Amino acid sequence: MGSEKKYKSNQFRAMFFKNATFIKRQKCSMCVQISIPLVLVIILVIVNLWVKSQIGSLQPNSGKIVNSTNVYNYDLLSYGYMFSVNENNNTEVGYKDSDGNGSGLLNSTIQRYVPAFKVYTPFFIPMPSVDYMDSEILALKENATFTSLDSTTLPVSAIIINDFNIVNRSLDYTIQCEQQSRYSFQPYEGFIAFSMNTMATAMVNYFLGGVNTTIKSEISTMPYYQGSTTIDIASLLGGSFYPFALSFIMPLYIYSIVYEKQEKLRDLSLMMGLKIRNYWFMTYIFNFLIYAIIIVFVVGVSSIFKFAVFAKGSQLAMFLFLFAWGNSMITFSFFLSTFFKKTRAASIFGYFLVIIAVNLNSILSFQVFKDSTPPVPYYWVPLLAFYRGMTQLSTQCGIDLCPEWSAYSWDFEMSRIIFWLYIDAVVYLLLALYLDQVLPREFGVPSHPLFFLKPIGNLFKKKEESQYIGDNYSETSSLINSVDVDVENNNNDGGEQTNATMDDDVLEEKEMIANRRYNPNDMTVIIEGLSKHYPGRPKPAVDGLYLSVRKGEVLGFLGANGAGKTTTISMLTGLYTPTSGTAHVAGLDIRYDMDSIHHVIGVAMQFDIFWEDLSCVETLLYYTRLKGIPPERELESVENILKEVNLFEVKERLVKELSGGMKRRLSFAVAMTGDSSIIFLDEPSTGLSPEIRRDLWRTINELKKNRSIILTTHSMEEADVLSSRIAIISQGKLQCIGTQNHLKAKFGDGYSVRINVEEPYINTHNPTELITKFSPQAVLTESFDGSYNYRFPKDTVISDLYQYLVSHKYDHHLQEWSFSQTSLEDVFLKISANDDTIN
Structure with missing residues (x-):
């Protein structure tokens, strides 16, 4: 803890x-x-300062009366109408139309004739009910525009006569006035005053009978209190x-x-x-x-x-x-x-x-x-x-x-x-x-939508597997003890590769791992039946892989794009979890011990990945701290790594100021942080000049002395120069493994001989007949402008062929020739020829 x-x-x-x-x-x-x-x-x-300077000190009681006489005097109203609702259908309420006709209470209002509109105003438009009136008002608002908004498009107000009692001379009414600023062509208070004046005037004239009385009231505000604060x-x-x-x-x-x-x-x-x-x-x-x-x-x-x-x-x-x-x-x-x-x-x-x-x-x-x-x-x-x-x-x-x-x-x-x-x-x-x-991502594979439920299932799975390991674990081995396991068709997961069709070297590697026929102290990585199947894809990305990496070894891990290399490394480094099988890195299980595994592994990606504004020291300190190196040792550890990769002299230089070769060496240094004993190098010399590439190869050869390195590359020359062993993967399965010379001898097609004819005789002399006399099995693979390339079988004696060509040099006008054995690239192409994986 x-x-x-x-x-x-x-x-x-x-x-x-x-x-x-x-x-x-x-x-x-x-x-x-x-x-x-x-x-x-x-x-x-x-x-704020400017506004205060402009306002100055306001009088604390500077009240202002809003005089609305000129605004709300209905005598000056050019046009206006009101809706009316007679709630109790009282006939004494009456009406008042735009022609000046009317009866009852509403007929007692004072009207004025407006020649421009040929109407008497204000007039009332009766409505059967309040609900109907409200719907009419809403319809008028929907059709109203800012340009046409005035007293002709919307009513001044709506009068709802709740009760009118002639005996008691009482009137109970409700006024509806517009408050929405968008539909108000006059202030709200003015409509109230106008409507109340209209109804009060009608009431007085109705009961006084024939007396044209006008009641006018105005609305004003209380005094404003304004202060500067x-x-x-x-x-x-x-x-x-x-x-x-x-x-x-x-x-x-x-x-x-x-x-x-x-x-x-x-x-x-x-x-x-x-x-x-x-x-x-x-x-x-x-x-x-x-x-x-x-x-x-x-x-x-x-x-x-x-x-x-x-x-x-x-x-x-x-x-x-x-x-x-x-x-x-x-x-x-x-x-x-x-x-x-x-x-x-x-x-x-x-x-x-x-x-x-x-x-x-x-x-x-x-x-x-x-x-x-x-x-x-x-x-x-x-x-x-x-x-x-x-x-x-x-x-x-x-x-x-x-x-x-x-x-x-x-x-x-x-x-x-x-x-x-x-x-x-x-x-x-x-x-x-x-x-x-x-969510889908550019790098990596998204988790299942219900990934958060996985720990619940793992509780039961881990108990079962822990019981198996507990029964078979031996204190004499840092991995698991030596027990015989039946490996026939083990972890095939539906693939077509079986022990009968498997390459002898691959089968030997598999049986060595499955039957524990190795010294755990000599191994840094043991991959045992590792598989990864992505949902929705027809084939597994990695299919029952068995592979080992020894201490001090550089394993060239080769394969076409999509063959399963990146997925394998992603599982070994903890980015992905395996579908089945497992692997032990430094004796630790990748399923349960990734926290500890991260202390001992390092990764150098294909492209240099840095924060450009950090220095070399700051970059390495970041990764050293991630690895858990104690604070008192972290700077010393970083400086030692910089010396190993020949960057100590530029340790304070920012990453963006480094050359391409220096950045690549810094990537190696990142992989070495935290005393990493296992390093993954992905395309270490991609995009570099031949001179810088050779310099980096020397650096890698120095790194492997105390570490194991897993190298992925598309450069066969790089793999040939740096690797101790080569493992080629295709369609998620290991296809071959061994040293470079072993693979060339096993999968190669013999020797290649390139012959150049003297220039004056390019069009007249063809050496093919001469070659087939020496070896009928020889095949012309390429010819161009007097240059011929032939493939000879494996049993060809090169010294005899050389003497044969020397003896016929002049009579067949042979200018020069060269011999070459099958290259690692030839082996790779032959192994990967049928790789149709889509993963």
């Missing part, structure tokens, strides 16, 4: 120092990210500025995660021992630290200038709000990063999302949900939830109504916003972790 905690803490240190150093080197980019919110706050400060301009504007300031870092979070996926940096780290849970945890912590720095700047500057949104109200509630936003923003960026493979698309989408969300919230908060709360799904988008909360607080604090802690009940919308932000943080974190495993 203690060593596990120490290993985990080393990984935390590795991630933290790597991120910190990388950010330090990217200081310009980081300064821009921090300066954006700071600049926005400074703009708020400038605007009640309106905080900065807080009011903060509803637009603060959302940008506190969320512009989110695209950077998305970018950094996608960048490490795109450049395979995360994949290499995982192969070198980084636990995915530790990766997410440290990325989370580091992102939150960056957010905290921004919060300190934004809140600090705002508090210095006493912006109400931060200086007043409940400080605890503000802390909970900002803390919730930081967490939900980070997990939401994790979630979004799972959908992107390229940094460019991720960055553009991130900034686009922030800008759109800010503007969308402004529209929804001030237009759609101005006087109501949004539906619950609105809060499921962290950006919208935070922006609405910031808008609400800024608006309230801007008018000196900052909510105190006592206001934060469930009925208060801000309380629900804070609650949903914490829920969002948890939900999007779980979604990110899940989607990161199951």
